[in-house]
Amino acid sequence: MTVVRCLSLIAVTFGLGHSTTSAPPAHLAYRFVTGEELVYELVKKEEKRETEEQSDRRFETKLRWRVYPIRQNPDGSWRLVVDTWIKLLRYTVGEEGGEEGGEEEYVRFRNRFLSYCDLHPDGAYTLNPTMDDQYLFGFPPDALITPLSPDPWHAPATDATYTRQSVDAGPPIRVKVGKSSHTDVNYELTESREITFDAEAGRAVEIVDKSTAEWTVNPWSMRTTYRLTEVKAHDPAWIRQFAEEADRYFQIQTGWRKNLEAAYLARSVKECHAILDAARDSVAALEPSITMPEVLASQQGLLALHDREREFVVQAAEKREALLSKPPVDWESANLSDQPVKATDFRGRVVILDFWYRGCGHCILALPKVKQLYHKYKDRGVVVLGVSNDAKLDDALHVVREFSIPYDSVRNLMSPAGEAPERRLSIDYDVNTWPTFIVLDQRGRVVDYVTGNAEDLVDHISDIVDALLSDPAGAE
Numbered sequence: 001m002t003v004v005r006c007l008s009l010i011a012v013t014f015g016l017g018h019s020t021t022s023a024p025p026a027h028l029a030y031r032f033v034t035g036e037e038l039v040y041e042l043v044k045k046e047e048k049r050e051t052e053e054q055s056d057r058r059f060e061t062k063l064r065w066r067v068y069p070i071r072q073n074p075d076g077s078w079r080l081v082v083d084t085w086i087k088l089l090r091y092t093v094g095e096e097g098g099e100e101g102g103e104e105e106y107v108r109f110r111n112r113f114l115s116y117c118d119l120h121p122d123g124a125y126t127l128n129p130t131m132d133d134q135y136l137f138g139f140p141p142d143a144l145i146t147p148l149s150p151d152p153w154h155a156p157a158t159d160a161t162y163t164r165q166s167v168d169a170g171p172p173i174r175v176k177v178g179k180s181s182h183t184d185v186n187y188e189l190t191e192s193r194e195i196t197f198d199a200e201a202g203r204a205v206e207i208v209d210k211s212t213a214e215w216t217v218n219p220w221s222m223r224t225t226y227r228l229t230e231v232k233a234h235d236p237a238w239i240r241q242f243a244e245e246a247d248r249y250f251q252i253q254t255g256w257r258k259n260l261e262a263a264y265l266a267r268s269v270k271e272c273h274a275i276l277d278a279a280r281d282s283v284a285a286l287e288p289s290i291t292m293p294e295v296l297a298s299q300q301g302l303l304a305l306h307d308r309e310r311e312f313v314v315q316a317a318e319k320r321e322a323l324l325s326k327p328p329v330d331w332e333s334a335n336l337s338d339q340p341v342k343a344t345d346f347r348g349r350v351v352i353l354d355f356w357y358r359g360c361g362h363c364i365l366a367l368p369k370v371k372q373l374y375h376k377y378k379d380r381g382v383v384v385l386g387v388s389n390d391a392k393l394d395d396a397l398h399v400v401r402e403f404s405i406p407y408d409s410v411r412n413l414m415s416p417a418g419e420a421p422e423r424r425l426s427i428d429y430d431v432n433t434w435p436t437f438i439v440l441d442q443r444g445r446v447v448d449y450v451t452g453n454a455e456d457l458v459d460h461i462s463d464i465v466d467a468l469l470s471d472p473a474g475a476e
Contacts, residue, residue, distance in 0.1 A: 028148050029121035031202025032069035032078045035239045037232035038203065040065045040144055044225040049218045059108075062087040063226075065144060066294075068234075070243040077118045077125075081246050082139045083294055085112045112301040114246055114253075114294075115139035121202075123147035127156040129254045144207065144226065146177055146195050159183075159365065165192070172196050179209075183364045185402045188214035203228065215358075245295040252286050253302060255279075260306075261454060263313045267324065272317035280306050319430050320449040328444030329428045333410040336388065336396055341410045343444055350382045350468045351440040352461060355412070355431050357389035358399050363435040366453040367403050370437075373461060374407045382465060387412050387425050389434065439464050442472055 042063040066083040073079055088108040115130040115138050123145050132138040140157050147153035152163045158181075165176045179191040189211060196206040205228045212221040234242070259279035266272035283302050290296045332342045354370050356363035374384040386409030388396040393411075400409060414423040425431075429438055429446070439448040439461060448464045450457065 028197070028199050029202060030078070030119060030123060030145075030148070031121070032072075032080070033233075034069055034071060035234045035236065036067075036069055037230075037234060038067040038228060039230035039232070040067065040226050041229050042224065043227045043229070044223075046223045047220060048222075049220045051218050058091045060089040060091065062089065065139070067144070068239070068242065070239055070246070073118060075120075077120045080117045080119055081243070082115045082117060082141075082144075083112070083298070084115065084139050086110065111305055112297050113138070113305075114249055114298040116246070116250060117141045117145070119145060122149045124149075124153065125156075129257060130250055131157045144204065146175075146193060146204065146207070160191075162193070173199070183361065186358060186364050186399065187216070242292050242294065245290055245292050248286065248289065249295050249298060252282055252299075256283055256302060256306070260309060260313065261456070264316055264452070264454070265450065265460065266317050266320070268321050269314065269317045272314055276306075276310055276313060280310075316433075316449075316451055323430060323438075323446040323449050326446060328440075330444075331414060331425055331428055333412075333414045333425060335408050335410050336393065336400065341385075341408070346383050346385075346440070347444060348442050350377075350442060350465055351444075352377075352382065352384045352465070353387055353425075353429070353438040353440065354384070355387045355389065355426060355429075355434055355436040355438075356399075357434060358395040360434045362453040364399070364403070366435050366457065367399075367405065369453070369457050371406065372458050373465075376458075376462065377465060380469060382469070383407075385410060389426065437461060439468075441468055 042061065045061065062085075064085045066085075068081040068083070069078050070081055071079050087110040090106045090108050092104045092106065116128065117125050117131060117139070118128070119125050119141070124147065125141055125145065130138050131141060142155045142158045142160055142162075147155075147162050150164055152161055154161045160179050160181050163178045163180070165178050167176075168174045173196070175195050175197065177193045177195065179193055181189075181191075183189075184191070191209070191211045193210070194208045195204050197203070198205050207226040209224045209226075210222070213219060256279050259275055259282075263272050263275040263279070266275060280303065283299065283306060286299050287296070290299060328343070330343050332340065335341050352370075352373060354366075356366075358364075370384060370386075377384070384407040386400075386405065386407065388399075388409050389412040390396040390399075391413075396409065396411075399405065410425070412425050414425060426436075429436075429449075431438075433451045435451070435453060437448075437450045437457070438446055441447045447468065448461065450460065454460065
């Protein structure tokens with residue numbers, strides 16, 4: 001039996017400390033009821049730019065979360081299973097202009113997947129394999145969960161730190177929270193959040209995120225509103241079956257992600273295909289054991305995502321296989337101080353190349369890992385060299401300065417601006433994804449090629465470098 005109750009924005013109370021009006025309740029905590037289903041939706045997204053641009057395209061994001069508390073854990077936290085549905089749309093204006101019926105809809109991306117989160121009453125949670133900072137692969141809990149503690153809190157899934165700014169005791173009670181990340185300085189980004197919280201029920205009923213970015217071609221501000229739109233109740237038998245099938249799905253999902261990461265690192269196309277085939281088979285084999293439509297939709301979504309990603313993974317394997325058989329590239333460039341740098345300067349040494357640029361979020365997020373590699377090997381003769389793809393020198397220097405990069409960086413563009421044909425390091429190494437990491441052996445040959453900010457990036461590159469250092473003759 002399922003009971004549905006539609007919600008309006010109700011008067012709530014929130015107690016987090018100092019109030020701008022009256023004293024809030026002494027205690028506030030997230031609370032859940034096993035068998036509930038809480039439906040949150042993105043209800044409004046407003047964006048303003050410094051200069052309004054005329055375009056024949058517009059974009060829209062549709063997003064819905066269904067949150068299922070399935071049990072309370074022995075430590076007092078709640079296991080929440082989250083069903084995420086996302087659809088990214090692009091509309092192209094037809095000849096009729098922007099009038100109704102004059103737009104053609106194109107689905108850029110769609111998916112539906114399950115994740116879980118063990119949430120403590122104060123809003124703290126620990127990282128698990130089903131969550132990350134992207135909607136493509138996992139649910140980022142910070143989208144719905146805001147810490148209730150008055151102390152600053154660092155969110156492990158998104159690398160954001162939340163700090164309470166003010167509390168309005170209302171009613172309704174609203175809490176303003178500052179949100180920051182170590183990458184904000186890169187984009188001159190300011191973020192904040194306002195939460196309306198139902199203290200009696202123990203849950204947020206509305207979340208409003210605000211952000212402004214000054215470093216961009218066209219500075220912008222954005223306001224995004226998420227709202228609790230519905231609450232349902234499921235009977236114990238339903239929730240038990242759902243929890244059992246969701247757990248089976250999570251086991252398969254975790255294995256699939258590990259296989260996908262392994263396929264990205266495959267050293268041959270044949271090996272890549274074998275890993276991908278096994279990964280897909282494991283997901284497909286789950287279908288006969290699923291009876292719950294909610295879990296089946298996620299299993300089908302994972303298959304669709306696998307098929308979508310396969311093309312990119314195989315392309316990376318083809319590129320890696322070609323580069324591993326390529327002779328050394330004798331390039332010449334200049335560092336950010338305009339001093340000449342040549343590939344032959346590093347012959348006899350292992351080199352780690354990091355291709356990055358200021359506007360690449362994952363490039364910036366990967367910098368601590370690259371610095372870790374630098375400090376790990378700087379006394380062993382290994383060279384870590386950044387390759388900046390920034391068109392403006394000031395942007396590259398900003399990153400080096402703000403993130404205290406201790407190793408040298410060179411310009412990707414090796415020829416004078418405007419000279420044809422352009423000579424770029426990224427062309428020499430077939431780089432078209434940022435960040436990309438390339439390891440060169442002592443002769444200058446490519447021995448590894450990795451794209452993206454992988455979680456195990458440091459360990460993976462360390463294994464390659466250690467092997468080269470322990471057997472330099474193998475590079476001869």
